[in-house]
Amino acid sequence: MTDKTLLDDCFLHDKDRLRHDEALAILKDRLSPVASRETVSLADALERILAEDITAPRNVPLADNSAVDGYAFRHADFETTGGFFRLQQRIAAGHATDIALAPWAAARIFTGAVMPPGADTVAMQEDCETHQQDGHDFVIVPQGLKIGANCRKAGEDVAEGAAVLSAGHCLRPQDLAAIASTGRARIDVYRKLKVGLVSTGDELRRPGDLMNLGDVYDSNHFLLRGLCAALPVEIEDFGILKDDAALVEVTLKDAASRCDVVLTTGGASRGDEDHILKALDTLGKRHMWQLAIKPGRPMMFGNIGASAFLGLPGNPVAAMVCFLLYVRPVISLLAGSGFCEPQGFEVPAAFDVPTKKPDRREFYRGYLGTDETGATVVHKFMRDGSGLITGLREADGLIEIPEEVTAIRRGEPVRFLPFSGFGIR
Ligand SMILES: Nc1nc2c(c(=O)[nH]1)N[C@H]1C(S)=C(S)[C@@H](COP(=O)(O)OP(=O)(O)OC[C@H]3O[C@@H](n4cnc5c(N)ncnc54)[C@H](O)[C@@H]3O)O[C@H]1N2
Numbered sequence: 001m002t003d004k005t006l007l008d009d010c011f012l013h014d015k016d017r018l019r020h021d022e023a024l025a026i027l028k029d030r031l032s033p034v035a036s037r038e039t040v041s042l043a044d045a046l047e048r049i050l051a052e053d054i055t056a057p058r059n060v061p062l063a064d065n066s067a068v069d070g071y072a073f074r075h076a077d078f079e080t081t082g083g084f085f086r087l088q089q090r091i092a093a094g095h096a097t098d099i100a101l102a103p104w105a106a107a108r109i110f111t112g113a114v115m116p117p118g119a120d121t122v123a124m125q126e127d128c129e130t131h132q133q134d135g136h137d138f139v140i141v142p143q144g145l146k147i148g149a150n151c152r153k154a155g156e157d158v159a160e161g162a163a164v165l166s167a168g169h170c171l172r173p174q175d176l177a178a179i180a181s182t183g184r185a186r187i188d189v190y191r192k193l194k195v196g197l198v199s200t201g202d203e204l205r206r207p208g209d210l211m212n213l214g215d216v217y218d219s220n221h222f223l224l225r226g227l228c229a230a231l232p233v234e235i236e237d238f239g240i241l242k243d244d245a246a247l248v249e250v251t252l253k254d255a256a257s258r259c260d261v262v263l264t265t266g267g268a269s270r271g272d273e274d275h276i277l278k279a280l281d282t283l284g285k286r287h288m289w290q291l292a293i294k295p296g297r298p299m300m301f302g303n304i305g306a307s308a309f310l311g312l313p314g315n316p317v318a319a320m321v322c323f324l325l326y327v328r329p330v331i332s333l334l335a336g337s338g339f340c341e342p343q344g345f346e347v348p349a350a351f352d353v354p355t356k357k358p359d360r361r362e363f364y365r366g367y368l369g370t371d372e373t374g375a376t377v378v379h380k381f382m383r384d385g386s387g388l389i390t391g392l393r394e395a396d397g398l399i400e401i402p403e404e405v406t407a408i409r410r411g412e413p414v415r416f417l418p419f420s421g422f423g424i425r
């Protein structure tokens with residue numbers, strides 16, 4: 001641990017605060033997965049984290065089958081028959097046959113039906129001619145089909161014994177389809193983490209309540225609840241706490257005894273009415289506080305017993321940025337799917353920032369657009385206030401500006417972290 005980790009002075013210069021990369025390193029270092037396993041039905045497994053490796057117990061598809069509605073034949077018989085086959089059998093999907101094709105014969109076959117023994121090629125019905133003669137049905141298949149045409153091979157999707165998915169993977173609809181295709185009905189996943197949400201501040205009211213002058217609706221609760229919805233967690237709402245040191249302490253103690261993660265907003269800095277830090281120091285251990293980032297400077301991380309404690313700033317923009325940068329990877333790690341860092345890419349800035357303070361990393365609200373040539377550029381939400389929910393609403397990602405940058409000129413590449421890279425929209 002560096003001696004910057006437990007900073008006790010919120011009036012420090014940024015160069016003395018913990019840098020973003022140092023904060024990430026502490027989170028990775030101090031945490032390990034906590035979630036136990038449970039077995040669930042595939043129907044309940046969406047967005048859950050796989051706790052076992054999945055291999056295919058059998059070929060998918062199980063048998064060679066037709067990719068089209070048409071006529072199945074043995075390619076080698078084309079020469080001798082001139083493509084003129086007598087229809088020997090009819091095979092629909094779900095009605096496999098063990099009758100081998102005679103050398104003079106073809107089978108009427110439908111998409112998904114198992115190829116009859118001996119057949120290796122299928123002609124599409126639109127390309128064939130059929131007729132009857134002497135009470136028999138015949139088909140003329142076209143020239144030029146390659147051996148194996150329109151035939152799907154057993155195991156061509158997944159071969160028996162092949163790896164399908166690994167433990168730690170967060171299950172998407174297409175993953176569930178892959179598991180279902182192997183025949184598994186129940187799988188082992190990690191238990192959902194329990195996350196306790198706490199809002200603090202005398203000024204806060206829940207939407208629907210009456211408001212007095214100076215009151216603020218608790219928008220952060222809904223922000224965090226929504227952000228958590230993209231993660232494998234269950235939420236327990238500990239409501240709004242008044243700025244009362246004893247109440248904050250007793251509630252955090254209770255929350256920590258019941259939850260894997262306690263997530264607070266507000267009261268994170270060192271005002272007379274900010275009690276979160278003191279409660280953390282009394283009940284557990286502080287691992288970091290005061291980061292060299294904007295927004296989100298008073299971000300706090302610690303533990304109260306076995307529970308991870310994450311104290312977010314009260315300003316909504318700082319709360320969301322810190323959730324995406326720190327809380328989401330922490331939850332992901334504790335829940336069994338590793339510390340997930342956002343994907344981003346470089347894109348030219350459609351804005352100027354004449355001066356930026358050095359020594360801190362800044363995250364602007366950004367949205368993609370095109371310039372006059374049609375090239376992709378990123379716009380910055382022009383107002384910087386950390387209380388402006390409008391900027392979060394209008395953005396479709398964050399623009400990440402490193403510590404050493406002191407100005408940005410239009411056209412220069414900047415790193416854009418789309419919200420989709422954080423698993424949200
Ligand atoms: N003297 C200093 N003042 C402040 C500093 C500092 O270093 N020295 N840091 C500033 C920064 S940066 C931030 S961010 C804020 C964060 O402070 P707190 O976490 O203690 O948050 P509060 O003071 O409780 O609230 C800040 C702001 O956000 C509103 N808020 C709080 N909770 C909610 C909620 N659940 N939903 C919506 N809005 C909420 C609150 O009403 C305040 O307006 O401190 C700066 N000050």
Ligand code: MOO
Pocket residue numbers: 293294295296297298313315317318386
């Ligand atoms: O940096 Mo605060 O985190 O102003 O919102």
